[in-house]
Amino acid sequence: MPLPSLHDQAERLVRLGVHVVAGLAADDLLEAARTGPAGGLLVTGAPASSLAPLMRRGDRPGFVVEDMTDVDAFGPTDDSPVPDGPYVATGLDRGEAFGNRTPAEAVPEILAGGRRPLTLEEGLHWVLQDEQVLERNHCFMTPGSRLRKPNGAYDARTPALWISNGTGRDGTERRDAPKLGWCWWGNRHTWLGIASCDERVAACAAHR
DSSP: OOOOOHHHHHHHHHHHTHHHHTTOOHHHHHHHHHHSOTTSEEEOOOOHHHHGGGOEETTEEOEEOTTOTTGGGOEEOTTSOOOSSSEEEESOBOOGGGTTOOHHHHHHHHHHTTOEEOOHHHHHHHHHHOGGGSBTTBEEEOTTEEOBOTTSOBOSEEEEEEEOOSOGGGOGGGTTOEEEEEEETTOOOTTEEEOEESEEEEOOOOOO
16 A cells, blocks of 8 residues: 655644654644655654554554563664654565565675665654554564674574564553564564665754
């Protein structure tokens, strides 16, 4: 399904209050939408922990898994740098072609194809604009965001977005809710793609 226009995306983010946690005035975000390329996804610098509860699937709000209290420490990798301020990510793909492949295997192929691994914030903004992008057995990892350890190496967790089954610590009340969790960098999942984008284009917005 095509994304809403950038203007409509900006208006939705303003209604949700995303501009506030991103440190932007509403008018600045709307201006950024006017300067970005059509057909892309408008992305702000709002932290993942603030975006996840805004996701919806029907009447179920999104959530972050309990063992990912450090979710906001996950940042763009060296292979997936992002512009400062609001920007537009184009050519989004859930990466279903990489189903049952590990992020370690898929990311080099994504980069070799001239694309960039999707960041967690991009994935969250995508779900905010189109809740149908998360489907049973067709969800995705966002390997463009990882946690850097003190020794400089990356933590083995890979952020991912999928739909809760309401089991374990999720709780039955969260069944069918959109979920921000993680998978191991070296693990395969048939129901999780490895998401990517074509390019990232900086949008013009002044901070006040």
